Amino acid sequence: MAGIVLRDLKKVYADGAEAVKGISLDIRDGEFIVLVGPSGCGKSTLLRMVAGLETVSDGEVRIGERLVNTVEPADRDIAMVFQNYALYPHMTVYDNLAYGLRNRKTPKAEIEARVGEAARMLEITPYLQRKPKALSGGQRQRVAMGRAIVRKPSVFLFDEPLSNLDARLRVTMRGEIKRLQKRLGTTSLYVTHDQLEAMTLADRLVVLNGGRIEQIGTPLEIYHEPASAFVAGFIGSPAMNLIPAELRGGRLLIGDTALPVPGFVPASGPIVAGLRAEDLRPAKPGETALPFRLDYIEELGAQRLVHGTVHGHPMVVAVAAAFVPLAEEMRLATAPERLHLYSPETGARIRISAGVETARTTAEPVPA
């Protein structure tokens, strides 16, 4: 077992394109880290640099205590699960699992034992003599996992391993990956663009954007305190409502609605206000409220997502399924401490001092 340390890691391609622009990250031994971000954010490049499939332009990759920048992938003590599984189509499942061990001159009896154990763990024993072509997507995914675990590596690398599966299987396999990782306790680096997958799997999340880290934290830290407008808009389903506003005299003006800001904000002038869909609710009579014009409703069963506009800006509100009186025009209220504020120029989070943040950390986990 080993941790991973990335120091100021950069990737510049021959054409000058910078895919990774100086990333530093400490991954503890046994930790499950998920790299998440939109396509082109550099998450796969970063993973491939750790794997050794991509050269490092600058900076350091350490696995355990060892600097591995120029170490061959096979000698890094890692295993990788690919998006398209990358199973050898001409080999049986058994041979697929055994291939890496044979290349390392593992004794035959041990290969048999390890393949058998992995196959039992993943419930693929009945398929060991089949070729990958004769397996379903989920079974292939298990074989790909099996190929990673038979080697007993120090680190698992996952490159969007679930994106080729249908939605239901994805949820099942997500659970299995999490359970397996807990059981084996192997340090894991997992890449996905699916923020739901990221939230559910990660011990810690790393949100990437444009080759840089936007935020590192536990899923709940990131959900409740997005460090930037980008993270706020990316993590959470539905995404946080971000709406242009103005800070004036300790109050937040959205259109002509003035909301109180609970505490001191070291700024004034234009600002971006962030409101989670579930932090908005229909206002009681007499309460300060935002005028909401209903557009359409998405039924999720347990919840309804009400889409509409506030002062012409799109806004989503999550209400309980039982909530019936939905009108074309509604008034929405929010608890002031639920407000998030971001700089309109840099997108950075503007902290509201005076104890509000500590209250936040005890908040209930919010269904994504």
Next chain:
Amino acid sequence: MTRSFVAKLAPWLFVGPAVLSVVVFLYGPILASAGLSVVDWNLLSPQVDFVGLNNYRSLLANTDFQLSAWNTFLYCVILVPAQIVLPLLFAVMIHAVRGSRMERVYRGSLFLPTILAYSVAGVAWSRLLNPINGLFNEVLVFFGFGPSRWHTDPDLALLCVCLVTFWKSFGLNMLLWIAALANVPDTLREAARLDGAGPWRRFFSIELPLISPTAFFISVTTVFSVLDDIVGVVDVLTGGGPAGRSSNLLYFLWQQGLQFFQFGPASAVAMVSIAIVLAITCAQFWFGEKRVHYQ
């Protein structure tokens, strides 16, 4: 005409031209050769004598035929492996630089000879190999060696034909190999790298099995082309000589038929050639195809 009649006729109309050309230009001549091989006839005289297997018997006793048959065997033994393995080697090297600017340059320049006519290749090489003032001898002499007679040397003529034929025709197989290698997903190579397989092991345990359909195709078609395509080079470069030492069955056939107008013996040669190709191809399918991994 009813609708259903037209519907039944339509497929035949579509395949008709192709079937007709195959029958007229392939199966017809094969049958005609089979017929001609058992008669004594010069195609002109009204006199046609049935001679049974006499043409075959006299062929087997003919030393020119024996030499041609032996040469054909030598051509196969030298050229078939060369035409399969060396183009693969080039393809692997070109695949290794894929995406770079030089890829096109290498691929283009290596493929260039393939688009020449065999006769053009033969003429060009006979200049280079010319024993009196050819470039090859100039180079040999420059480095202090004695000049060689090259294609006019009975011991070297066959090898010279091999060299020119190879130069002229390896490009096609090379392109096929390149395409096959490009079809192997890179993630499989990467997975194998992570699995601890070095370049050799990756090639033999991952890439080669995955390009085996192409390998099989190339091995079958290369046998055809080696038996067949050589004739143009032989004709221009050596004329089958010296003393028949670079002739092969097809060149012998051509001489018998179109130079000496001995259509009976020539057709017998044709039948023997067809039988050899058929036997080799059947053997390839029998032994080779089960080792092919179709995706």
